[in-house]
Amino acid sequence: MKKITIGEASRQSGVKVPTIRYYENIGLVAAPSRSDGNQRSYEPADLRRLIFIRHARELGFEVGAIRALLTLQDDPNQSCASADAIAKARLVEVEQRIRSLLALKAELEAMVEGCGHGRVDQCRVIEVLADHGQCTHSHH
Amino acid sequence: MKKITIGEASRQSGVKVPTIRYYENIGLVAAPSRSDGNQRSYEPADLRRLIFIRHARELGFEVGAIRALLTLQDDPNQSCASADAIAKARLVEVEQRIRSLLALKAELEAMVEGCGHGRVDQCRVIEVLADHGQCTHSHH
DNA sequence: GCTTGCACCTCTAGTCACTAGAGGATGTAG
DNA sequence: CTACATCCTCTAGTGACTAGAGGTGCAAGC
Structure with missing residues (x-):
């Protein structure tokens, strides 16, 4: 439930559609599940990740740094x-x-x-x- | 007289050797004359142009803007x-x-x-x- | 049911301003 | 004459996307 299309994810995250696909390509976001018609279907967690990335990019962090931050975020039990x-x-x-x-x-x-x-x-x-x-x- | 190699031009202008060749490629600087052995040979005027470009790049002008400025510089009789x-x-x-x-x-x-x-x-x-x-x- | 039309799909190539590397020629100092 | 640095051309890679071609999916109106 609450699954959305890539266009909706784009609107809600502020990350452009081709850029989302690009992020998937370079492994910055995981490949989401697909609909019957092979269309990407995003969950709230994916959306939060996209917002995180967009925000970090706006702050001028490069993708390598964001990747590092996301790894930290994925494992929140470690030192900051x-x-x-x-x-x-x-x-x-x-x-x-x-x-x-x-x-x-x-x-x-x-x-x-x-x-x-x-x-x-x-x-x-x-x-x-x-x-x-x-x-x-x-x-x- | 006073002709120098690309390496010397690089040292004196602060523009790296491959970058000078790149600028020649994209037509930002003219192709200089060559030595008998086909090596580029730069004159003081070329050097000044390279310094101009390096300085403008350091100031964050993009190549398109620099091209415009160089055109102006080449024809100094027009309004600034x-x-x-x-x-x-x-x-x-x-x-x-x-x-x-x-x-x-x-x-x-x-x-x-x-x-x-x-x-x-x-x-x-x-x-x-x-x-x-x-x-x-x-x-x- | 059919068609319109937008959003989606993949893939390749282009952007900017370089930078790196291969593979070979030239020029100079000892 | 032999090292060795510097030069040559050419192609491909970088980062972080962006644009386009050519095709499929989906919801709404008729």
């Missing part, structure tokens, strides 16, 4: 140290990303400000990109 | 309005990205904080991801 480590690593990554985006924002603002209504050869947008010396942005 | 528009669009994008990353950072911090040394079933890292209701993160 691993989950903690994964989230912490992601946090460090996000903080780094914010720092470089802020630097980037400053540089873009300077570029846009410097660009009046002149010709391209006076345009800072081009100039800043061409001249490596003016670059305040950290290298990768 | 297009370059300005490209940079502005990118700026808006970056600001949006920073906002969502800050929200994400807050959420990750809450997750890590909530994760004591308990078992997985008391762990906020898992819980937050599983329970969509606790999500404060905007749905793109």
Whole structure:
């Protein structure tokens, strides 16, 4: 009971239909049971898993990390140290990303400000990109 | 005079050797002249173009946008309005990205904080991801 | 019962921006 | 002259999907 089609699962989870099938392909979600006409039929547990995945993807976890988290979730009797480590690593990554985006924002603002209504050869947008010396942005 | 090999161009531009060849393939840089032994031979102008590209990539411009900027650069007599528009669009994008990353950072911090040394079933890292209701993160 | 039309099925190929590897040629230092 | 690094071309792989072709299932209206 309460079984739903892939389209309904998609609507309720926010994961697109082809993406759900893709997740099944790569083994991120189990293959669900099928109807008489060979159509996938999802249960509430599958739906929760899809929502979990969508949410984690939105938070920028990559599929490998999500796979690790799902393994933890499937066996809830173990320490959450691993989950903690994964989230912490992601946090460090996000903080780094914010720092470089802020630097980037400053540089873009300077570029846009410097660009009046002149010709391209006076345009800072081009100039800043061409001249490596003016670059305040950290290298990768 | 002042012609250099692809390896030297790579070192001086910071663009990896296979990536330079890839850029040639997709027409982002012109095919350079060759040595007697069929090896690519780059001039200062090529080098400047590679530095321009690397810098733009680091700033997160995609290849299509870079192609547009390079076209502008190749014809410096036109208005810089297009370059300005490209940079502005990118700026808006970056600001949006920073906002969502800050929200994400807050959420990750809450997750890590909530994760004591308990078992997985008391762990906020898992819980937050599983329970969509606790999500404060905007749905793109 | 039949048809319309959407949702479903599988499979392959395409996307972006590279990256890795095979297998061979060239260039340079000792 | 022999190592050895660097170069060449080409194909295929990456991640995380997305798009399309070509076909089947299912519910509703007539």
